[in-house]
Amino acid sequence: MTMKQIRGTTKQCLAHLAKVIKGSQFFDKRKMIANFAGVGDFTVHEWFSAGRMPVGEPLIRLRFYLEFLGYEVEELQELSSEVRDAARLCAFRVASLAEIAEFVGYGGTGRSPIDALLEVFRGKRGVSRQKLGQFKSFVELYGAGLEEKERATPHVLRVTSSGVQLPEVMATRPTSHDEVGNQSAVAESFAGLITAMLPLAEYVLSDRFTAGQRSRIRELAAGGRGVSRLSNLLTQLSGEAARTALSNSRKKEAEQ
Numbered sequence: 671m672t673m674k675q676i677r678g679t680t681k682q683c684l685a686h687l688a689k690v691i692k693g694s695q696f697f698d699k700r701k702m703i704a705n706f707a708g709v710g711d712f713t714v715h716e717w718f719s720a721g722r723m724p725v726g727e728p729l730i731r732l733r734f735y736l737e738f739l740g741y742e743v744e745e746l747q748e749l750s751s752e753v754r755d756a757a758r759l760c761a762f763r764v765a766s767l768a769e770i771a772e773f774v775g776y777g778g779t780g781r782s783p784i785d786a787l788l789e790v791f792r793g794k795r796g797v798s799r800q801k802l803g804q805f806k807s808f809v810e811l812y813g814a815g816l817e818e819k820e821r822a823t824p825h826v827l828r829v830t831s832s833g834v835q836l837p838e839v840m841a842t843r844p845t846s847h848d849e850v851g852n853q854s855a856v857a858e859s860f861a862g863l864i865t866a867m868l869p870l871a872e873y874v875l876s877d878r879f880t881a882g883q884r885s886r887i888r889e890l891a892a893g894g895r896g897v898s899r900l901s902n903l904l905t906q907l908s909g910e911a912a913r914t915a916l917s918n919s920r921k922k923e924a925e926q
Contacts, residue, residue, distance in 0.1 A: 676740060676741050676742060677741070677742040677743075677744065678741070678742075678743075678744060679743070679744050679745065680723065680729070680732065680733050680736065680743055680744075680745055681721065681723055683736045683741040683743055684717060684718070684732070684736065685721075686741075687699070687736070687739070687741075688718045698865045700714045700715065700718065701714075702735075702824055703717075703732065703735055706731055706732075706735045706761075706823065707724065707728040707731040707732050707735065708727065708728060708731060709724065709728050713728075717732075726788055727760070727767060727788065729792065730757055730760060730761055730788070730791050730792070731760075731761045733745060733746050733761075734746070734757070734758055734761035734762070735761070738820065738823060745792070745793055748793050749791070749793055750797065750802060750805075752797075752802045752803075752805040752806045752809070753790055753791065753797060753802070753805055755805070755806075755809045755813065756770055756774075756805045756808055756809055757791040758816065759808075759809065759812060759813060759816060760791070762816055762819040762820060762823065763819065764812060764813065764815045764816050764819055765808070765812050767784045767787055767788065768783070768784060769812075770787060770805075770808060771783035771784055771786065771787040773804060773807075773808045774787070774801050774804040774805055774808065775801065775804060824861075864904075874887065902916075
């Protein structure tokens with residue numbers, strides 16, 4: 671598996687991700703995977719370091735998080751689109767396993783409905799045409815909330831066929847009617863962007879970049895003012911005391 675073909679099994683994709691993210695990104699990404707999969711941080715550490723793979727619902731969530739980052743996970747590609755779409759709703763917590771199992775009609779087979787559904791989501795159990803229709807109907811009825819869940823899911827970076835890209839962030843400030851609902855997503859996106867910038871900043875400030883190249887960055891960023899403006903804003907973000915002090919200073923200057 672190479673950067674030009676980001677496709678593989680869950681284990682291969684996870685191993686590739688561990689190689690791509692470095693430094694602080696590694697630990698931040700590990701925490702994000704843990705939160706998404708619903709497991710502890712140390713559990714994800716074992717996935718990365720010992721090659722131990724999850725089971726049950728955490729495995730399903732992990733596969734879809736890898737897909738969310740840009741990987742083409744082979745186990746997901748082998749599922750029918752109806753099953754895959756329903757499993758994605760579970761992974762992003764739009765619907766629970768119990769809700770899907772009840773709607774589709776799993777149960778009464780000697781195994782718990784959730785265990786039977788997990789076997790389907792793992793590709794270990796066949797699905798009748800009737801149940802495929804039920805999966806499709808469930809997605810049509812309850813899939814409207816998926817897009818919002820995906821937007822709210824934080825990611826430090828995205829892995830694409832051309833390499834690693836910074837996450838997209840909101841280009842404009844939220845409008846008043848949706849500002850409260852978006853504040854959490856904005857905070858997570860902004861924190862992820864800062865984390866993703868750290869290794870780039872370290873690289874640009876290293877001896878591998880020339881003074882002329884750094885000067886070019888300053889020229890390109892927001893008409894030559896971007897770096898200094900960002901520096902001032904991040905200084906305020908470093909602590910509420912700093913933000914208050916700078917805010918009071920600007921007010922005094924305006925009054926004079």
